[in-house]
Amino acid sequence: MSADAVVLETRGLCKSFGALEVASNIQFALQAGARHALIGPNGAGKTSFVNLLTGVLTPSAGTILLRGRDVTALDQARRARLGLARTFQINQLFRSLTVLENVVMAIAERERLGRSLFKPLGWRSAISEEAIELLQRVGLAEQGLRRVDALAYGQQRLLEVAIALAQRPKVLILDEPAAGLPSAESHRIAELVEQLDPELALLIIEHDMELVFRLANQITVLVSGAVFAAGTPDQIAADARVRAVYLGEAP
Amino acid sequence: MLNALISIIFDGLAYAMILFVISVGLSVTMGLMGFVNLAHGVFAMLGGYLLVTLMQHGGLGFIPALLLAAVLIALFSLLFERFLYAPLYRASELDQVLLSIGLVLMATAAMTYLFGPSPVAVQVPDYLSGQWTLGGRVFPVYRVLMIAFGFVLALVLWLALERTLLGARIRAAVDNRRMAEAVGINVDRLFQLTFALGSGLAALGGGLAVEILGLSPTFASQYLVLFLIVVAVGGMGTIKGSFLAALLLGVIDNGGKYLWPEGGAFFIYLVTVAVLLFKPGGLFGARAA
Amino acid sequence: MSEALHNYLRQRQRLRPVEALPWLLGLAVFWLFPDYLAFGAQVLIMILFALSLDLLLGYAGVVTLGHAAFFGAGAYAAGMASAHLGWHEPLSALVLAGFSAGVLGFLAGLVLMRYHGLTLLMLTLATAILLQELANVNAQITGGFDGLLGIAFAPLLGRFEYDLWGSTHYLYALAVLFVMFCLLRLLVYSPFGQSLLGIRENAKRMNAIGAPVYWRLVAVYTIAAAIAGVAGGLFAQVNAFVTLDVLGFHRSGAVLIMLVLGGAGRLYGAFWGVVLYMVLEDQLARLSPEFWEFGVGLVLVLIVLFGRGGVLGLLDRVRGVGR
Numbered sequence: 013m014s015a016d017a018v019v020l021e022t023r024g025l026c027k028s029f030g031a032l033e034v035a036s037n038i039q040f041a042l043q044a045g046a047r048h049a050l051i052g053p054n055g056a057g058k059t060s061f062v063n064l065l066t067g068v069l070t071p072s073a074g075t076i077l078l079r080g081r082d083v084t085a086l087d088q089a090r091r092a093r094l095g096l097a098r099t100f101q102i103n104q105l106f107r108s109l110t111v112l113e114n115v116v117m118a119i120a121e122r123e124r125l126g127r128s129l130f131k132p133l134g135w136r137s138a139i140s141e142e143a144i145e146l147l148q149r150v151g152l153a154e155q156g157l158r159r160v161d162a163l164a165y166g167q168q169r170l171l172e173v174a175i176a177l178a179q180r181p182k183v184l185i186l187d188e189p190a191a192g193l194p195s196a197e198s199h200r201i202a203e204l205v206e207q208l209d210p211e212l213a214l215l216i217i218e219h220d221m222e223l224v225f226r227l228a229n230q231i232t233v234l235v236s237g238a239v240f241a242a243g244t245p246d247q248i249a250a251d252a253r254v255r256a257v258y259l260g261e262a263p
Numbered sequence: 264m265l266n267a268l269i270s271i272i273f274d275g276l277a278y279a280m281i282l283f284v285i286s287v288g289l290s291v292t293m294g295l296m297g298f299v300n301l302a303h304g305v306f307a308m309l310g311g312y313l314l315v316t317l318m319q320h321g322g323l324g325f326i327p328a329l330l331l332a333a334v335l336i337a338l339f340s341l342l343f344e345r346f347l348y349a350p351l352y353r354a355s356e357l358d359q360v361l362l363s364i365g366l367v368l369m370a371t372a373a374m375t376y377l378f379g380p381s382p383v384a385v386q387v388p389d390y391l392s393g394q395w396t397l398g399g400r401v402f403p404v405y406r407v408l409m410i411a412f413g414f415v416l417a418l419v420l421w422l423a424l425e426r427t428l429l430g431a432r433i434r435a436a437v438d439n440r441r442m443a444e445a446v447g448i449n450v451d452r453l454f455q456l457t458f459a460l461g462s463g464l465a466a467l468g469g470g471l472a473v474e475i476l477g478l479s480p481t482f483a484s485q486y487l488v489l490f491l492i493v494v495a496v497g498g499m500g501t502i503k504g505s506f507l508a509a510l511l512l513g514v515i516d517n518g519g520k521y522l523w524p525e526g527g528a529f530f531i532y533l534v535t536v537a538v539l540l541f542k543p544g545g546l547f548g549a550r551a552a
Numbered sequence: 553m554s555e556a557l558h559n560y561l562r563q564r565q566r567l568r569p570v571e572a573l574p575w576l577l578g579l580a581v582f583w584l585f586p587d588y589l590a591f592g593a594q595v596l597i598m599i600l601f602a603l604s605l606d607l608l609l610g611y612a613g614v615v616t617l618g619h620a621a622f623f624g625a626g627a628y629a630a631g632m633a634s635a636h637l638g639w640h641e642p643l644s645a646l647v648l649a650g651f652s653a654g655v656l657g658f659l660a661g662l663v664l665m666r667y668h669g670l671t672l673l674m675l676t677l678a679t680a681i682l683l684q685e686l687a688n689v690n691a692q693i694t695g696g697f698d699g700l701l702g703i704a705f706a707p708l709l710g711r712f713e714y715d716l717w718g719s720t721h722y723l724y725a726l727a728v729l730f731v732m733f734c735l736l737r738l739l740v741y742s743p744f745g746q747s748l749l750g751i752r753e754n755a756k757r758m759n760a761i762g763a764p765v766y767w768r769l770v771a772v773y774t775i776a777a778a779i780a781g782v783a784g785g786l787f788a789q790v791n792a793f794v795t796l797d798v799l800g801f802h803r804s805g806a807v808l809i810m811l812v813l814g815g816a817g818r819l820y821g822a823f824w825g826v827v828l829y830m831v832l833e834d835q836l837a838r839l840s841p842e843f844w845e846f847g848v849g850l851v852l853v854l855i856v857l858f859g860r861g862g863v864l865g866l867l868d869r870v871r872g873v874g875r
Contacts, residue, residue, distance in 0.1 A: 092762030106753035112557055117750045118761045125743035132741040134561035144554045156557045357615045358856045365852030372846035495674040529685040535678045543671040
């Protein structure tokens with residue numbers, strides 16, 4: 013796959029709840045290897061957009077293409093199996109299981125083992141090895157045997173990303189990965205993102221502008237469910253209209 | 264044929280009103296807190312037994328005893344709410360189900376111990392026990408008044424919910440709890456109040472039911488399913504829904520048992536399953552449960 | 553560090569010596585309490601039924617108030633096959649019972665697993681009662697309110713006759729329970745079983761990592777129904793009698809209470825809970841039924857308010873304090 017191949021694309025994507033329009037004719041494309049940030053004021057429809065991309069919500073109109081395939085009618089799990097992974101703004105972890113088991117779960121599903129009824133999951137050493145390696149990479153190996161609900165919040169945030177990485181995605185969507193983290197810990201997340209496979213397409217939703225400008229080479233600004241501006245970080249930073257609506261500065 | 268129809272509808276209506284009076288409180292409290300309460304019938308049962316006790320040993324008349332029982336149970340239920348229910352508002356459905364099953368078992372055992380396993384009866388005053396004749400047909404006064412009371416209560420509750428400040432607060436909290444809290448409504452206090460009110464109404468219904476359904480210690484478990492279905496079919500947190508669901512289920516159940524004694528309860532469960540499959544939030548529920 | 557993680561995954565499912573205990577006790581009862589074997593067989597059947605619920609509730613997190621539907625379906629399938637069709641061979645009749653309940657569970661699961669929360673609770677409750685009413689109405693084939701008579705089974709494996717004291721029945725039930733338990737134990741540590749834990753803990757995340765949550769739930773509902781059906785079939789064979797209460801809400805509630813009493817989500821909770829409940833019931837209910845009922849209610853309330861995890865959870869904590 014060439015570096016500029018589009019792996020995730022929306023055409024004329026619309027979604028409304030009654031009179032409330034959360035996505036309005038969104039044209040969007042994400043290339044392989046992209047580091048793309050989605051920003052916008054609160055209530056701009058960022059999370060709704062993620063939910064449309066991942067299949068949690070069904071669009072009212074428009075199409076979604078994942079790796080060249082029309083996935084508009086596919087459910088969330090099928091899109092995930094096609095290589096689309098996401099993290100959540102609010103932690104969605106297997107709280108009473110260990111950190112290790114959380115990651116193993118994602119690897120087992122990626123390997124389509126879920127239908128296997130007899131051979132214990134723990135005896136499949138390739139999976140165990142991969143899980144342990146991943147935990148070492150993200151710096152959670154020491155916590156591997158602890159239950160998730162006994163983990164500090166910052167470590168839970170890391171695990172949130174680790175589970176998505178365990179899916180070995182082609183497209184990764186991070187929904188405010190640093191939400192609620194002090195800067196030292198959000199730095200750790202940023203490092204993790206910088207070490208991602210360069211072929212992977214990344215879409216990151218983030219409020220922390222420092223993080224956005226550090227990680228992204230393309231930015232899309234969403235306002236009231238519509239694409240308000242798009243361009244390189246420099247272009248966006250220089251765009252007076254963006255500063256007016258988003259940064260709250262007078263034009 | 265016509266006679267049978269009238270009698271089915273008439274008895275069904277009286278039965279439906281009992282269901283409504285007992286269930287309406289459950290509907291509102293479940294709508295407010297989402298608490299799966301299988302023990303609501305306990306308050307109805309306690310109301311019935313308290314009525315019987317107040318009349319036999321306290322020498323009170325039917326109506327004063329009924330009202331006093333309702334008030335006492337309402338106050339008593341506040342203890343339940345504080346010490347048993349409140350700790351579990353954010354717990355899983357399973358915990359709520361188990362707690363309330365536990366309460367049903369305890370109440371059943373306690374009533375068996377105190378009053379014996381056989382049904383008890385209540386002495387209805389003369390002015391309620393007669394019959395009225397209309398167009399050549401005979402209608403028991405008690406049931407006629409029961410139906411009238413049910414309609415009046417539904418109207419009063421509906422007006423209270425729609426027209427008073429308290430009602431507005433309850434509606435706001437059922438609709439969106441977090442938003443209601445954000446605008447300064449004390450939802451916990453509100454819930455205590457509606458819980459007490461709902462339990463008092465259940466006790467009232469339980470007292471009224473003695474004459475029509477009978478009263479034995481198995482009352483709470485025997486009718487547990489029925490009260491829940493009224494709420495589930497009507498939709499949680501709506502008075503209109505509870506009223507219409509109680510009418511629907513009461514008349515269908517009564518009619519089904521009359522027309523097809525051995526098939527009896529088949530119809531209401533069929534209706535329940537059908538309604539829930541197509542409208543998971545109930546007939547008038549705002550959202551899916 | 554990574555060695556510890558490896559070991560954890562490898563050894564999570566290993567057999568521990570203590571796991572032989574229930575089976576040794578089961579055999580010991582056979583020799584020590586020959587007068588209690590008929591009762592013992594009822595206990596074993598209930599354990600199997602509780603295990604099927606544990607898979608559904610303890611592992612997949614599906615709360616149901618109508619699990620007796622499948623116990624009853626199995627009981628009626630084996631009972632009616634024997635009474636009407638002359639199907640007297642016991643082992644194949646158990647397979648039939650499990651299969652019938654499994655098919656019913658699959659069909660019900662296809663519909664029910666689309667719902668959750670209160671709606672699901674009410675639907676499981678209502679469908680079980682509906683099934684009971686259906687059995688009641690079709691009295692000419694189910695025996696209706698009077699119960700299904702004329703159930704008889706051929707000697708086990710063509711050799712072992714059933715005696716009055718229930719010793720054959722007891723060993724038969726113990727063997728069936730053992731086989732079903734071994735299958736279940738494999739199942740819960742398999743990738744499928746582990747994915748059920750994921751669904752219990754966070755269905756949203758399971759969807760996001762590509763697990764078809766709905767189909768997994770339909771699958772586990774079917775399996776749990778089939779196991780409950782085997783328990784029901786065993787019940788019909790051991791009692792040679794089936795009445796409507798095999799389908800009743802009372803049975804659905806009782807099995808739930810027993811499971812929670814022992815501790816859900818850990819297989820052995822079903823053993824503890826059922827034995828404790830049924831033995832105490834047998835002893836106490838004779839003395840004073842009210843006292844027994846009140847006690848069960850009180851224990852339930854206390855478990856919910858203070859004692860998460862039932863008896864086994866309590867043991868864990870006692871051991872934790874000792875350490």
